Amino acid sequence: MKKYISIVIGLCFVILLAACGEKSKEDVVGKLEDMAEKMNGYQAQAVMTLSTGKEQQVYHIEVAHKKKDFYRVLLKNEQDEGNSQIILRNEEGVFVLTPALNKSFKFQSEWPANNSQPYLFQSLIKDVVDDGEAVFTQTENYYVFETKTSYESNSNLPYQKIYFDKKNFTPVRVEVMDHDKNTLVEVDYASFEIDPELPEDTFSMEKNMTSSVLGVPVMAQEELPQELTIYYPANSLGAELVEEDQMDTENGKRVMLSYEGERDFTLIQELVTSYPASTQSPELVNGEPADLGFTVGAMSEASLEWQYNGINYYLASDQLTKQELIDVATSVHAQAAK
Numbered sequence: 001m002k003k004y005i006s007i008v009i010g011l012c013f014v015i016l017l018a019a020c021g022e023k024s025k026e027d028v029v030g031k032l033e034d035m036a037e038k039m040n041g042y043q044a045q046a047v048m049t050l051s052t053g054k055e056q057q058v059y060h061i062e063v064a065h066k067k068k069d070f071y072r073v074l075l076k077n078e079q080d081e082g083n084s085q086i087i088l089r090n091e092e093g094v095f096v097l098t099p100a101l102n103k104s105f106k107f108q109s110e111w112p113a114n115n116s117q118p119y120l121f122q123s124l125i126k127d128v129v130d131d132g133e134a135v136f137t138q139t140e141n142y143y144v145f146e147t148k149t150s151y152e153s154n155s156n157l158p159y160q161k162i163y164f165d166k167k168n169f170t171p172v173r174v175e176v177m178d179h180d181k182n183t184l185v186e187v188d189y190a191s192f193e194i195d196p197e198l199p200e201d202t203f204s205m206e207k208n209m210t211s212s213v214l215g216v217p218v219m220a221q222e223e224l225p226q227e228l229t230i231y232y233p234a235n236s237l238g239a240e241l242v243e244e245d246q247m248d249t250e251n252g253k254r255v256m257l258s259y260e261g262e263r264d265f266t267l268i269q270e271l272v273t274s275y276p277a278s279t280q281s282p283e284l285v286n287g288e289p290a291d292l293g294f295t296v297g298a299m300s301e302a303s304l305e306w307q308y309n310g311i312n313y314y315l316a317s318d319q320l321t322k323q324e325l326i327d328v329a330t331s332v333h334a335q336a337a338k
Helices: 002-020 025-038 119-130 322-332
Strands: 042-048 056-066 070-077 086-092 095-096 103-107 135-138 142-148 161-164 169-179 181-196 240-249 252-260 265-273 283-285 290-291 296-299 303-308 311-316
Touching: 025 119, 025 283, 070 265, 086 161, 103 290, 119 142, 119 161, 119 169, 265 322, 296 322, 311 322
Parallel strands: 103 283
Antiparallel strands: 042 056, 042 181, 056 070, 070 086, 086 095, 095 103, 135 142, 142 161, 161 169, 169 181, 240 252, 252 265, 265 311, 290 296, 296 303, 303 311
């Protein structure tokens, strides 16, 4: 009888432990989906570290989200605040803004639904749900998912590991990895507030183009580079430079580099000009925002445009894939001027 009672007590203890113990993968995914559905918005701060080039790039990120489709992502470059940018989605569309230069692009785009975004809560949950083979583990403090990513134009980052806080299910850390599982992008969340009170003009393009948003004044013309330093892609995909045309414009020098090989392309570089906010209108792009690591560019079907350190770059080819356009673009800043 005593033995029987001991067995019963033991079984009850095991059941009690199971009831109070670790949650299953399905439990956690269900909770995350429920949170995303019920929240009216969130506000988050994070630090993103990119190890995709020779030197690490560090960004301070501020995210504001309002249900269902309004987003404002401030990417503040720690090394160069003049290159800080805002990705904005409101009722008028999707924009990439560079307030210090009064430069803006407007996209006909489904961003952020069409790509993984390591600094957006809904995107992380979507990746977890969409990957039926996601690996789930848990530590003392975190629920951890290792999933595939969905970077449409960047196949070099196929995996990610996402850490959610066990107490409140908010994101804590994201590690985006290459094919060899080396971490190239790290996002560490400093804070995550659900259903915050956001100012009415949070998602206004006009408001976000003002200097007060970044704490950096609009650059005066004399603050921009006065001479064009030419940069050449370190990765030309086997093509060779066959022609270099230089011409004078009202803004200074413009250079067109023509490459020929198995796949031809053209790279144009010219000095950026800064315009008064009242006269600036968005440049329309039939494409998507493209994260190049050091900046966010504008990707169309056969071209990629970006600004960096006061220079405007335009890469065009009807023979390169989107991934190859990104590979060439990122390699432009991988070496010193020739």
